[in-house]
Amino acid sequence: MYDAPASEQKVTQNTTKIAAHKVQVFYGDTHAIKDVDVQIEDKTVTAFIGPSGCGKSTFLRCLNRMNDTIDICRVEGDILLDGEDIYDAKVDPVQLRAKVGMVFQKPNPFPKSIYDNIAYGPRIHGLAKNKADLDEIVEKSLRRGAIWDEVKDRLHAPGTGLSGGQQQRLCIARAVATEPEVLLMDEPCSALDPIATGQVEELIDELRENYSVVIVTHSMQQAARVSQKTAFFHLGNLVEYGETGQIFTNPVDKRTESYITGRIG
Amino acid sequence: MTDAATNPGAATPRKSSLLTLDDRTRRRNASEARFKAYGITAIAVALFFLIVLLFSILRSGLPAYTTTVADVEFTVTQAQYEEAESQLFKTKAYEQLFIAQLQDQLTESGMQVEFDAAAIERIMGKVGGNIREFYQANPDQLGQPVSFELSSSSRVDGYYKGRVTREGLQESRFLQLSDLDLVDALAEAGIIRQAFNWNFITGADSGVDNPGGAGIGASVVGSFFMMLVVLFLALPIGVAASIYLEEFAPKNRWTDLIEVNISNLAAVPSIVFGILGLAVFIQFMHLPQSAPLVGGLVLTLMTLPTIIISTRASLKAVPPSIRDAALGVGASKMQAVFHHVLPLAMPGILTGTIIGLAQALGETAPLLLIGMVGFVARGYPDGIAAGFVDPNSAMPAQIYTWAARADVAFYEKAWGGIIILLLFLMTMNIIAIILRRRFERRW
Numbered sequence: 001m002y003d004a005p006a007s008e009q010k011v012t013q014n015t016t017k018i019a020a021h022k023v024q025v026f027y028g029d030t031h032a033i034k035d036v037d038v039q040i041e042d043k044t045v046t047a048f049i050g051p052s053g054c055g056k057s058t059f060l061r062c063l064n065r066m067n068d069t070i071d072i073c074r075v076e077g078d079i080l081l082d083g084e085d086i087y088d089a090k091v092d093p094v095q096l097r098a099k100v101g102m103v104f105q106k107p108n109p110f111p112k113s114i115y116d117n118i119a120y121g122p123r124i125h126g127l128a129k130n131k132a133d134l135d136e137i138v139e140k141s142l143r144r145g146a147i148w149d150e151v152k153d154r155l156h157a158p159g160t161g162l163s164g165g166q167q168q169r170l171c172i173a174r175a176v177a178t179e180p181e182v183l184l185m186d187e188p189c190s191a192l193d194p195i196a197t198g199q200v201e202e203l204i205d206e207l208r209e210n211y212s213v214v215i216v217t218h219s220m221q222q223a224a225r226v227s228q229k230t231a232f233f234h235l236g237n238l239v240e241y242g243e244t245g246q247i248f249t250n251p252v253d254k255r256t257e258s259y260i261t262g263r264i265g
Numbered sequence: 266m267t268d269a270a271t272n273p274g275a276a277t278p279r280k281s282s283l284l285t286l287d288d289r290t291r292r293r294n295a296s297e298a299r300f301k302a303y304g305i306t307a308i309a310v311a312l313f314f315l316i317v318l319l320f321s322i323l324r325s326g327l328p329a330y331t332t333t334v335a336d337v338e339f340t341v342t343q344a345q346y347e348e349a350e351s352q353l354f355k356t357k358a359y360e361q362l363f364i365a366q367l368q369d370q371l372t373e374s375g376m377q378v379e380f381d382a383a384a385i386e387r388i389m390g391k392v393g394g395n396i397r398e399f400y401q402a403n404p405d406q407l408g409q410p411v412s413f414e415l416s417s418s419s420r421v422d423g424y425y426k427g428r429v430t431r432e433g434l435q436e437s438r439f440l441q442l443s444d445l446d447l448v449d450a451l452a453e454a455g456i457i458r459q460a461f462n463w464n465f466i467t468g469a470d471s472g473v474d475n476p477g478g479a480g481i482g483a484s485v486v487g488s489f490f491m492m493l494v495v496l497f498l499a500l501p502i503g504v505a506a507s508i509y510l511e512e513f514a515p516k517n518r519w520t521d522l523i524e525v526n527i528s529n530l531a532a533v534p535s536i537v538f539g540i541l542g543l544a545v546f547i548q549f550m551h552l553p554q555s556a557p558l559v560g561g562l563v564l565t566l567m568t569l570p571t572i573i574i575s576t577r578a579s580l581k582a583v584p585p586s587i588r589d590a591a592l593g594v595g596a597s598k599m600q601a602v603f604h605h606v607l608p609l610a611m612p613g614i615l616t617g618t619i620i621g622l623a624q625a626l627g628e629t630a631p632l633l634l635i636g637m638v639g640f641v642a643r644g645y646p647d648g649i650a651a652g653f654v655d656p657n658s659a660m661p662a663q664i665y666t667w668a669a670r671a672d673v674a675f676y677e678k679a680w681g682g683i684i685i686l687l688l689f690l691m692t693m694n695i696i697a698i699i700l701r702r703r704f705e706r707r708w
């Protein structure tokens with residue numbers, strides 16, 4: 001699918017999964033995200049692009065409250081997941097993160113077996129009633145992660161012994177094992193070679209069937225290949241947000257145009 | 266940079282050959298070789314001192330593991346027993362029997378030595394009493410040959426170990442020159458010989474006048490109970506404190522202050538902890554003096570900073586991406602720490618703990634202050650609970666006490682004790698290595 005031009009990609013109208021309203025993020029005194037309003041759709045791949053340091057990761061990490069782990073980080077504004085404010089005092093971030101899974105820039109499998117990598121999430125969330133259940137979840141997740149065939153014979157070998165691309169797909173499989181509704185990916189391919197990148201991109205496209213996927217990428221080609229919606233960030237502002245085809249062929253904002261034509265970077 | 270110097274301008278053809286070293290490379294290689302030489306020298310010097318140390322420890326300490334004993338085969342008949350029991354000085358009577366038979370045995374081996382009861386007492390102690398006690402306890406042995414192993418006096422022992430020489434001997438009521446002739450004769454007849462000194466390993470401390478009877482066993486037990494206290498207090502407290510400080514505590518002025526203080530505590534001299542223990546645990550809380558429990562508490566205070574510092578370092582060394590991964594699949598902070606971070610930090614934590622324990626095991630000064638001095642270790646505690654609260658000493662304090670005693674025979678005991686202490690330390694280090702390997706392989 002990733003050789004299809006962006007403009008030809010099928011655009012469907014989906015319901016809003018995540019709605020952010022006037023989000024501000026501060027790291028101490030640094031104002032990293034300014035007034036961001038965005039509606040992320042269900043069963044859609046949304047790409048965040050922009051020059052490095054513009055706040056893509058910061059905003060992504062707001063969506064599952066991973067920013068809570070940074071002491072100096074402060075988030076203002078509302079972020080609604082299915083209409084519920086995820087920064088509400090009553091929300092336990094642990095419960096939120098089971099619904100909003102995350103894949104990181106650098107593949108970070110647990111230093112455990114492949115099986116345990118996948119089984120860990122379902123175990124702590126009590127998703128499997130017995131061993132057979134768990135085995136099934138592991139197999140299903142590894143299949144969704146498009147890595148089952150490569151690892152089915154060595155489920156009990158260390159996950160850290162896989163190649164970089166395999167590790168990243170393992171991490172994606174681990175993220176989907178907890179049955180999330182949203183999958184956040186922070187530059188999931190930046191540590192991978194082109195072939196592994198291709199595999200992961202294909203996988204992302206398949207994941208769209210079941211999840212709302214948000215992917216941060218510094219590669220505009222990648223955004224064009226995998227996403228239906230694109231958000232362009234610049235210096236902490238959300239400059240432009242729209243259909244991927246439109247952003248890449250007919251950007252409204254001058255800055256977006258400069259960026260995609262290579263003048264800001 | 267090097268290229269620029271030797272090969273300016275890309276257009277000019279290469280002037281220097283790869284087959285000859287240029288000056289800069291030669292200088293660089295020379296300095297590298299010099300650095301390696303320094304390193305090797307440093308290691309050689311360290312090894313040399315280590316070998317000297319080990320050699321002198323073994324040379325001075327090994328004699329503590331042998332002792333001089335007199336093996337005498339000896340028979341007392343029923344009639345002799347009854348006659349001896351009917352006399353006024355009963356032990357004297359047994360001694361006479363013993364001397365008579367010893368004389369016979371010597372003559373049999375073809376030796377003519379004159380000796381009296383006093384000489385025998387100087388060499389083997391009060392044999393008469395020992396023999397009487399034996400036959401009173403085992404009357405069925407009367408009439409049969411019985412082999413007695415009598416330990417010889419520490420001066421005779423010293424004669425074999427070179428502490429006592431014929432030339433340097435000052436005749437006294439403890440040993441006379443003629444006794445040495447008798448000792449030589451007895452040795453030639455195979456009656457006096459060297460034996461392994463089990464008592465040194467299993468025994469307790471003896472009085473200042475009996476170096477031969479001194480053993481380190483009781484204080485090993487004291488050390489063991491202290492280490493139990495340290496392990497079961499310092500490890501959980503230290504690890505819990507480190508996990509809290511490292512993973513949960515907010516970073517603010519208070520935690521900074523705590524951090525600085527922990528680092529400072531690690532550098533506080535151990536005697537300060539000793540006097541603190543004396544004031545708090547004994548004078549204020551009225552815990553028993555000289556008890557391994559108190560020693561363990563004091564050493565726990567001393568070990569905690571070491572454990573906390575090394576545990577925090579190994580927690581810090583766990584890559585943050587592992588925490589992110591766990592939080593990312595919806596683990597709580599505590600699950601992330603206990604399921605993922607802690608297992609990875611385990612080898613470091615164990616190493617730190619065992620180093621802390623080893624430090625505590627070798628600590629003397631604080632023990633002296635709370636009364637765990639060597640002469641307290643006069644026997645084994647009778648039970649687990651008593652092991653914690655009964656007065657006892659510990660290995661290093663026992664060694665210190667021996668080294669400080671006037672009789673040179675104790676000096677050898679001190680060195681012998683050091684060998685035992687080092688064996689324990691080595692065992693602990695080996696355990697640390699094994700545990701580290703195991704946990705690392707399990708990743």
Ligand SMILES: Nc1ncnc2c1ncn2[C@@H]1O[C@H](COP(=O)(O)OP(=O)(O)O)[C@@H](O)[C@H]1O
Nearest residue numbers: 027030032051052053054055056057058059070
């Ligand atoms: N942990 C942090 N502490 C302080 N400042 C941070 C932290 N993480 C990011 N920032 C700042 O926030 C801004 C946005 O960073 P980030 O979201 O990582 O950008 P991007 O992912 O788009 O490259 C940058 O200016 C960066 O310096």
Ligand SMILES: [Mg+2]
Nearest residue numbers: 056057058186
């Ligand atoms: Mg980033």
